[in-house]
Amino acid sequence: SVSLGRSQTRTRQALIVSQVALSLLLLAVAGLFGRSLSAIFSADAGLDTETLATFSINPFEQRYETERTRQLALELQRRLEMLPGVEAASAASGNLLMGGGGENTISAQGYEPKSGENMQAGANSVLPNFFATTGVPLLAGREFTQADVLGTPQVVIVNKTFAERFFGSPSEAIGRRVGYALSDEFPFEVVGVTADHKAWNLREDDMPRTYWPLLQRENPDHLAFYFRARGNPESMLAGAVSTVRDVDPELG
Numbered sequence: 626s627v628s629l630g631r632s633q634t635r636t637r638q639a640l641i642v643s644q645v646a647l648s649l650l651l652l653a654v655a656g657l658f659g660r661s662l663s664a665i666f667s668a669d670a671g672l673d674t675e676t677l678a679t680f681s682i683n684p685f686e687q688r689y690e691t692e693r694t695r696q697l698a699l700e701l702q703r704r705l706e707m708l709p710g711v712e713a714a715s716a717a718s719g720n721l722l723m724g725g726g727g728e729n730t731i732s733a734q735g736y737e738p739k740s741g742e743n744m745q746a747g748a749n750s751v752l753p754n755f756f757a758t759t760g761v762p763l764l765a766g767r768e769f770t771q772a773d774v775l776g777t778p779q780v781v782i783v784n785k786t787f788a789e790r791f792f793g794s795p796s797e798a799i800g801r802r803v804g805y806a807l808s809d810e811f812p813f814e815v816v817g818v819t820a821d822h823k824a825w826n827l828r829e830d831d832m833p834r835t836y837w838p839l840l841q842r843e844n845p846d847h848l849a850f851y852f853r854a855r856g857n858p859e860s861m862l863a864g865a866v867s868t869v870r871d872v873d874p875e876l877g
Contacts, residue, residue, distance in 0.1 A: 627760065628798070632827065635866075644662050647847055650823055668812040669763055670820025670822060670823040671821055672760050673759065674848045676826070676856065677760070677853050678849060678852055678859075678862060679721070679849060679850060680862070680865055680866070680869070681850070681869055682848050682850070682869060682876050687873070691843060697848075697873070698752055698845065698848055699771070699840075699870060701714075701850060701869065702714050702754075704871070706852075708852075708864050708865070708868065709864075710854050710856060710860075711852050711853070711854055712749055712853045713852065713862065714851065714852040714853075715741055715752045715753065715754045716751070716755070716839065716849060716851065717749050717751045717851070718749060718839060718845060718849070719749045719824075719849065720725070727749075729746055729748045729835065730744050730745055730807070731745075731833075731835065732805065732806045732811065733791035733792065733804075733811075734803070734804070734811040735801070736792075736803055746831075746832070746833040746835045747824055747832060747834040748834070748835050748837065750836070751769065751838070753771055754768060755768065758851050758853055761819050762787075763817055763818070763819055764785060764795040765788075765798065765818040765821055766799045766816050766817035768837045769782065769836075769840070771817075773841055774840045777835055779812050780813060780838060780841075781836065782816065782835070782837075783815055783817075784819050784820070784822075784834040784835075784836075785819065787833035787835065791833070795818035796818075800815065801814075802814055803835070813837075816854070819838075821834075832870060852865065
């Protein structure tokens with residue numbers, strides 16, 4: 626099935642996530658954030674939620690294999706960008722502001738952790754153009770491209786908190802290398818640094834975060850798509866559902 630979400634007025638600062646049945650009935654579930662509506666709308670998520678809409682699919686449920694899932698992600702991104710009124714589209718493996726994504730224990734080349742230091746960093750895998758679509762500023766370097774695929778040099782994008790803690794500044798982080806804590810190797814080159822933003826929920830403090838190319842991921846399964854529309858994105862939701870069904874009716 627496809628689940629959809631929308632952001633509403635200019636004063637609202639967070640996504641209201643909705644579940645969409647075949648009738649496209651929108652059920653706001655802002656209560657999942659555990660905060661009042663006024664608190665949610667006044668919170669600064671670090672995302673440009675105005676005119677931003679989201680829906681999720683789970684290709685794994687339809688027995689999609691890895692390469693087919695990656696091709697599906699790119700095809701849906703391409704088709705969403707072609708919809709009238711859509712300015713940008715992208716996708717991630719974890720849903721923003723819905724507890725999506727995970728954590729990795731990381732290591733940073735040239736950084737010596739203190740005894741007992743927490744080396745956890747948030748993790749999410751994203752398609753090219755993700756930060757431009759969601760309105761997260763890029764402070765240094767670049768976004769991922771369609772050239773960042775399996776078999777090419779492994780890359781990572783980090784947030785401002787990560788860059789400052791482990792490398793000193795966003796500009797100093799570019800070209801530095803990151804690894805996993807249980808390894809002495811640092812296979813991932815930092816190619817971009819983003820501003821900090823809320824990822825799991827609106828109550829979280831800024832923390833180190835890493836973003837990995839979804840096209841380099843071995844086993845992508847869940848896909849949360851985001852698209853930015855000119856005007857009210859609610860009118861675009863039906864088109865998004867149709868786009869998914871045109872590509873694969875089993876996903877809709």
